[in-house]
Amino acid sequence: MTNMNMEIGVRLREMRELAELSSEALAERLGVSAALLASYEAGEADVPVAVLHEAAAALGVSTTELLTGETARLHQYAVMRANKGVAVSRRETYDYRSLGYNFEGRQMDPYLITIQPQPGDAAPRCNIHGGQEFHYCLEGSFLLQIGSHSIILGEGDSVYFDSSCPHGMVAQGGKPARSLVIITM
Numbered sequence: 001m002t003n004m005n006m007e008i009g010v011r012l013r014e015m016r017e018l019a020e021l022s023s024e025a026l027a028e029r030l031g032v033s034a035a036l037l038a039s040y041e042a043g044e045a046d047v048p049v050a051v052l053h054e055a056a057a058a059l060g061v062s063t064t065e066l067l068t069g070e071t072a073r074l075h076q077y078a079v080m081r082a083n084k085g086v087a088v089s090r091r092e093t094y095d096y097r098s099l100g101y102n103f104e105g106r107q108m109d110p111y112l113i114t115i116q117p118q119p120g121d122a123a124p125r126c127n128i129h130g131g132q133e134f135h136y137c138l139e140g141s142f143l144l145q146i147g148s149h150s151i152i153l154g155e156g157d158s159v160y161f162d163s164s165c166p167h168g169m170v171a172q173g174g175k176p177a178r179s180l181v182i183i184t185m
Helices: 003-018 023-030 034-041 049-059 063-068
Strands: 086-091 094-098 108-115 132-139 141-146 149-154 158-162 167-171 177-184
Touching: 003 034, 003 049, 003 063, 023 034, 023 049, 049 063, 063 086, 063 094, 108 167, 132 141, 132 149, 141 158, 141 177, 149 158, 167 177
Parallel strands: none
Antiparallel strands: 086 094, 094 108, 108 177, 132 158, 132 177, 141 149, 141 167
């Protein structure tokens, strides 16, 4: 696994231990098996962004602390220059770039997500988490599965939805797609 997975795994385990939570208790709160949590903490498995958000909430820390090991410090505004932000390599099908990680007390998390094309008619790999999401397609097109609904979004299209519904994305046309995604806590 990547060095980033190892670093996030170590921070996840350390913060869980500081919170005096057993791995079984945190796994239950995250809705994953204790074995899967152990693989996250060992850096052997990618931690989905949704699980990072849930873990941060359960541990009373920010996603910034889990991603970077630092505390967000900006209070009034946070500028993110082009091609900056914290790259989060969570799944081979999506490349995340956190655009607001350095703002303290965030009530939402903005990401620039590049959705990689998949061979054939690959179905989206869905996940669920608390909060709500907003997706704005910047480039290309992608299929967004929300529950039993399949929606094709093209450049300039957007959607707002309850992220407790199973959801996932697949690029269309054999080309990557880029989307601004905002997740509320």
